[in-house]
Amino acid sequence: DIQMTQSPSSLSASVGDRVTITCRASESISISLNWYQQKSGKAPQLLIYAASSLQSGVPSRFSGSGSGTDFTLTIDSLQPEDFATYYCQQSHNTPRTFGLGTKVEVK
């Protein structure tokens, strides 16, 4: 199985901050990397697919980059509704695997 390692596991930030979350795959996955946002008690929502493609309806302050084994999710100008947990997921092969998540908390 491809292991996905996210860092940090949690971070504290303020509204307006720029936030960066990284995800590393245990082997090359090209750009088969997706990012999801999950709020407490809710289902995950797709933010970014294929490493850098913004899902329809997702604000442009979210962006993704990377290829191979190293990927980044960036939130420009953090908004109150962005405090949540973020997961990366590889879809290069099966079984699909997720990172353990990064919780973005209020500073």
Next chain:
Amino acid sequence: QVQLQESGPGLVKPSETLSLTCTVSGGSISSNYWSWIRQPPGKGLEWIGYIYFSGNTNYNPSLKGRVTISVGTSKNQFSLRLSSVTAADTAVYFCARERRTVTAPGFYYYYLDVWGRGTTVTVSS
């Protein structure tokens, strides 16, 4: 707009079989991959498996052959069965659509773009 809704018992006894159904509305099940994902309390996401509308399936080996995912096209539903459950199978179970994007010939990218709200299943006697 496609929507998914999970249904099934919220309590299952140890050693018995967990059975859940996902109903697809606003679209047809006759395309895309249809997935199950679970999340134990306070933990991360675990992919269980998927089924293609044609019936081809792919399961997580970590579940050691206990999983069966099936499709019922006449009712726009797909189902999950997980046998011999233990307390470790207690989780929120989500169904989701896995969509495929083609950017160039031979270049396919897959992502979970529509999720159900999730249903909590507790394994306890």
